[in-house]
Amino acid sequence: MTATEFSAPETRPDDWWRSAVVYQIYPRSFADSNGDGTGDLPGIAEHVDYLAELGVDVVWLSPVYASPMDDNGYDISDYQDVDPLFGTLEDLDTLIGLLHERGMKLVMDLVVNHTSDEHAWFVEARNPDSPKRDWYWWRPAREGFEPGTSGAEPTNHEAAFSGSAWQYDEASGEYYLHLFSPKQPDLNWENPEVRQAVYAMMRWWVERGVDGFRMDVINLISKPTGDLVDGVVPPGRRLAPGMDIVANGPRLDEFLAEMNAAVGLSAQNLITVGEMPGSTIEVARRATDPARNELNMVFTFEHVNLDQKLGGAKWDLEELRLPLLKRNLADWQEGLADAGWNSLYWNNHDQPRAVSRFGDDHPEHRATSAKTLGTILHLHKGTPYVYQGEELGMTNTYYSEIAHYADLESINYHAEAVSLGLAAEAVMESIKIKSRDNARSPMQWNASTHAGFTEGIPWLAVNANYVTINAAAAVADPDSVFHHYRKLIALRHDHPVVVEGRFELLLADHDQLWAFTRTLDDQRLLVLANCSSSPAQLPLDAIPSTAGAEVLLATHPDSTGSTLAPWESRIIALA
Structure with missing residues (x-):
């Protein structure tokens, strides 16, 4: 069967998300409609046709809830209201309607491992006599220490944003657990009242038209059922990594299944993806096994930790070796091949720009490396996630001063x-x-002042290269990164082998080439990519013959030889 004879994929209501492509929006940085320098919901609404032209199926919004903005909205003070910074509930209703009219769905960010310390639940919980006291994790000072003094923290665990994971509360004389900022106290999911309050809130959003949830650090919700104890401090560190005490806890699967049933996630065919730092393939298999009715897919972190020193923090840089990256993604492809489902991503609001991290962002190779990275990602098996600006090849900001x-x-x-x-x-x-700010700099819409993001002063400086890298220029250029991504998305929609085909990695140890096949019945694709800034020779004896094959999409359409140019990629339908 040739490429032109590929049949259209069958769409089943219970797995529509397999053939979908998700576009993540970081609302603060996407588009500002009122000139206050911060992106907002009306600004997003003004660009829904841009998203429709790209061809994405789902839009995922990072948090727009009411928040003090200590962690840019991931510290929520009211789950059922929109922060005035972003607009109103009515603005969100309008956006949902505009997306639905164009056949796109909306996913909300669900942040329920923790709340803001300004949430009404926590304000009440600060009273030791409150019925909500047990909605959070409270502990007395370490025995033998004066409360509030150095070393008195209940355990030696570190928060993700540095410092102790425990904050002393003078009002009640005890410490509360916060795995992130002190303004983000962790909810106690062991308390069934907490869980029911979360499920009720989720049902409220579904009734409002939301089509699914991306669940922030959801594998941290199950803490140890016994008392929290000190952890092992790695060499060179002052505290033990706090997330180690709670990641993938004993009741995680129970809580996820209960949530699914209580909200009707599977019953209503809603899309669910759980962010799970520190999860393993086995954890992901359980969480995404359709028979268990927990989640559709999870975000894993192994591949984005490969450029840091083993056992070190994210800031401890290590050169990334291509064979290591290829093998890691292949392990997840194989691990979830017969149970569960992969999510596919290079970057998001917490990760540096993919073209600067995994590609080559120098002008000579930026566009082709961005295209090739897109090709690799979208041709793996799983649901691809495109982070705003990725489709333009936006780069890191490289701000010079803290x-x-x-x-x-x-x-x-x-x-x-x-x-x-x-x-x-x-x-x-x-x-x-x-830095996470590499991903959070404003979206580059055009070459006008502040990249067309705002008429005011942007909350975060626009990348200086916006004059040449912007959406207006990309849409107008048929050979741009934007149109390459548009074609990749169309391939997924048109060819079932891209969605369901079996994955096989080739040339696993090659330092330049990333090659693999996707096979479904008699349909077979070969993906070839030179992931380097130097030419690469194809070992023809180690890859399938391309005689009589059709090139479906290529970064260098006129190149057909056995030498791949720097950052050249080809998607080939084998005869």
Whole structure:
């Protein structure tokens, strides 16, 4: 069967998300409609036709809930209201309607491992006599220590944003657990009242028209059922990694299945993806096994930790070796091949820009490396996620001074690292490469002031390269990264082998080439990619013959030889 004879994929209501492509929007940085320098819901509404032209099926919004914005909205003070910074509930209703009219769905970010310390639940829980006291994790000071003094924290665990994972509350005389910022106290999911309150809130959003949820650090909700105890402190660290005490806890599968049933997630064919730092293939298989009715897919982190030193923090940079990256993704392909489902992503609001991290963002190779990275990702088996600007080949910002950064994690790391005596230049180099602000700089719409993002002063500086890298230029150029992504999305919609085909990695140890096949019945695709900035020779004896084959999509359409140009990729339908 040739490529032109491929049949259209069968659409079943219970697995529509398999053939879908999700586009993530970070609302603060997408489009500002009122000139206050911050993106908002009306700004997103103004660009739904852009999303429709790209061809995506689902839009995922990072949090727009009411929030003090300590962690850019991931600290929620009211789950059932929109923060005025982004607009109103009516604005969100309008956006849902516009997307539905164009055949797209909306996914909300669900942040229920923790709330803001300004949420009404926590405000009440600060009273030791409150019925909601047990809605959060409270512990007395360590025995023999004065409460509120150094070393009195109940355990030695570190929060993700540095410092102790315990915050002393003078009002009640005890400490509360916060695996992230002190303004993000962890909910106690062992309390059934907490769970029921969360499920009721989720049902409220579904009734409002939301089509699914991306669940923030959802594998942290099941803490140990016994008392929390000290963890092992790695060499060179002052505290034990806090998430180690709770990741993939004993009741995780129980809680996810209960949530699914209580909200009707599977029954209503809603899309669900759980962010699961530290999860293994076995954990993911359980969570995404259709028979268990937990989640559709999970976000894993192994592949985005390969450029840091083993056992180190994200800031401890290590050169990324291509064979290691290929094998890691292949392990997940094989691990979830017969049970569960993969999510596919290069970057998001927490990760650096893919073209700067995995590709080559110098002008000579930026566009082709962005296209090739897109080809690799979209041709793996799973549901692809496109982060805003990825379809343009947007790059890291490389801000030169810490004062230019807004990311709480980056700012805290800089302060702590410098205080420990690390060289300021080395600290800044790590932040330039790995800071979350690389992904959070404003969307580059056109070459006008502030990239067309706002008529005011943007909350975070626009990347200086917006004059040449922007949506207006990309849409107008048929050879742009945008149109390559559009074609990749169309391939997924048109060819069932892209969705359901069996994955097989080829040339696993090759330092330049990424090659694999996708096979479904008599349909077979060969994907070839040179992931380097130097030419690469194809070992023809180690790949399937392409005689009589049809090239479905290529970065260099006129190139058919056995040598791949720098960052060249080809998708080939084998005869």
